[in-house]
Amino acid sequence: MTNNDMTYNIQQVAAITGLSKQVIRKWEERYGIVQPKRLDNGYRIYCDEEVQQLLYVKSLVEKGQSVKQAALHLKEKAALNQKNLNEQADDTHSWAHESVCTLLHEGDLYHEAAIYRTLQRSYQIYGLQPFLHSIVIPFLQEVEKRRDQGHWRKDQAMLASVVVRDVLIQIRRNFPCHEHAPLLLGACFPQEQHEIWLQIILLESLLCGWKTIMLERISAFDVIESAVQQLTPKKVVLSAYTTASLEQNSDLLTKCHHVAKHYPHISFYIVSPDTTSYIQEGTAPNLQMTDDIFSLVKDR
Structure with missing residues (x-):
């Protein structure tokens, strides 16, 4: 597990990784393995992710790879991770958009129970934060827009809002x-x-x-x-x-x-x-x- 709010000076990084300060600087300057931030006095500050990157490269070198090969492998690994994250984000966006469309359709028909089930299922699939930001908030914004433009009756918008409120209350009360x-x-x-x-x-x-x-x-x-x-x-x-x-x-x-x-x-x-x-x-x-x-x- 990493915590990017944690920072370390180069002496601490050397103690954690078992690498000398000279090696850490060389890997940074020659191979771009890490890019630490600099304080006003010029001192390097490393985040936890950069410490993990140094440990990863060290493990590859200990297995016989050159530092250049290990650095290239690290960059390929980072690119693959970013690609996977982007694909996951695209999938989540697509599914979330579909869920919002389903909720609006059910709201058109006054299907209170169906709105409730769709919200519950979406929460179980996506987890709390994506559920709030990719489904609940866009849905509520569209409900307000339809009400203000006269496409939905006030009681129709109220029904949808009440169901959302009840689901949010239930989630909050059961959240560990x-x-x-x-x-x-x-x-x-x-x-x-x-x-x-x-x-x-x-x-x-x-x-x-x-x-x-x-x-x-x-x-x-x-x-x-x-x-x-x-x-x-x-x-x-x-x-x-x-x-x-x-x-x-x-x-x-x-x-x-x-x-x-x-x-x-x-x-x-x-x-x-x-x-x-x-x-x-x-x-x-x-x-x-x-x-x-x-x-x-x-x-x-």
């Missing part, structure tokens, strides 16, 4: 996570009915090693405040996909700010396309506005 993983608490603002995007954020969080709890159908902000007090999560994500809750509760963001100020060790995020228009710069310093889901959940 470590007992001691940090907790991320999610909640929609009161009166906010569009919770699917928050469900997607929480599922992305699970992939990054979080435990998640979602408060559903909140009628008052006090419920969120009480949950923060009882659960003491590491992060709180509040979602306002529409501005309805902000328009109906003029003091909502003020309440959020006060709670966030009371718990400075907890990071509070508001995910909304339109929240910034309700907040003047500097008026809520304890609240972080974001639409970058990956950055939000990556840092634990």
Whole structure:
């Protein structure tokens, strides 16, 4: 297993591989076996993949190949791996497109059970991340487009969205996570009915090693405040996909700010396309506005 977030200096690489620093530099400069990044001071920094490449070439040399032959073999192996990845990506894209078309056809016919089965089957085939990004999100975007253009009735779009929401909830509740993983608490603002995007954020969080709890159908902000007090999560994500809750509760963001100020060790995020228009710069310093889901959940 490799972790490309790990980096090593040349002394550490020499200790791991059993190669001298001179040999490592020679293999880099003469054969292009690795291409380490350079710090401002000129020192080489190697990622774990490059360490594995050096170990692979070393193993071939120990079996009798010349360094030149081993380097060529490494490049051929990398090209083959990339070709396989591209073919897999093409296959996944094709199957995902077919799944989205199937979901839209079933939505045309109001086939609730068929939509559910197709979503479940797609999740089992592709795994969570491709399922979210190649099937669920494109399907939801097309549903919104058809509704806005009048090709689908509102109740038709609602049926499809509810089935997607139910499948996402089921996946999240059954997704394995470590007992001691940090907790991320999610909640929609009161009166906010569009919770699917928050469900997607929480599922992305699970992939990054979080435990998640979602408060559903909140009628008052006090419920969120009480949950923060009882659960003491590491992060709180509040979602306002529409501005309805902000328009109906003029003091909502003020309440959020006060709670966030009371718990400075907890990071509070508001995910909304339109929240910034309700907040003047500097008026809520304890609240972080974001639409970058990956950055939000990556840092634990």
